[in-house]
Amino acid sequence: MTAADRPCPDLLLARRAAGGSAAAWEELIALYGERVYNLAFHFAGSAMDADDLTQEIFLRLYQNLRLYRGDVPFAGWAMRLSRNLCIDHYRRARRERRATVVSGEVMERLPAADDPQAEAQKRLQLREVYRALEQMPEDFAEVVVLFDLQGWSLEETAAYLELPLGTIKSRLHRARLDLAERVTAKLGVRGAASAPARSLGVETC
Numbered sequence: 001m002t003a004a005d006r007p008c009p010d011l012l013l014a015r016r017a018a019g020g021s022a023a024a025w026e027e028l029i030a031l032y033g034e035r036v037y038n039l040a041f042h043f044a045g046s047a048m049d050a051d052d053l054t055q056e057i058f059l060r061l062y063q064n065l066r067l068y069r070g071d072v073p074f075a076g077w078a079m080r081l082s083r084n085l086c087i088d089h090y091r092r093a094r095r096e097r098r099a100t101v102v103s104g105e106v107m108e109r110l111p112a113a114d115d116p117q118a119e120a121q122k123r124l125q126l127r128e129v130y131r132a133l134e135q136m137p138e139d140f141a142e143v144v145v146l147f148d149l150q151g152w153s154l155e156e157t158a159a160y161l162e163l164p165l166g167t168i169k170s171r172l173h174r175a176r177l178d179l180a181e182r183v184t185a186k187l188g189v190r191g192a193a194s195a196p197a198r199s200l201g202v203e204t205c
Contacts, residue, residue, distance in 0.1 A: 014068045060081060079156075
């Protein structure tokens, strides 16, 4: 067997975990648990709901481990498998209109700035970004959450949403314009949300 023919380490772990190895499953969680949680947090909007959503995602992953073939990175496969759970949770959160709760918990997770005035302005802007996301069309909000708030690449976002790269670029551009208009109208600050998370210093994974 050549090196190219050997199963990737993640595939070996997945096979062992699917076969009942608790150690292999724990290793997969250690490798990808933080990324899964961060994704869940942005879709759920609160720490408590993110914990529940993360558990749902890992349960679905465990139930489907035998389907993983190693032909794509495990992280990408896991993210794609979690998509429906994340979207369903996001829809429920929107219906329950918990934007103020979302904003408060997100604010607590952000690093503080050296300049108190700049810090206050940044947090005010980001609070309005999250409120605006609650009101935006779902396809726009989703691409902003993944690319700007989660820090995914365009390629990762396209793979997750199962859309062409060109469609993602176009949608992201239109979503940012929509978001900027909503936040600017609220704050009266030009360009307040042209690049929601990255321009405001949000740490992404």
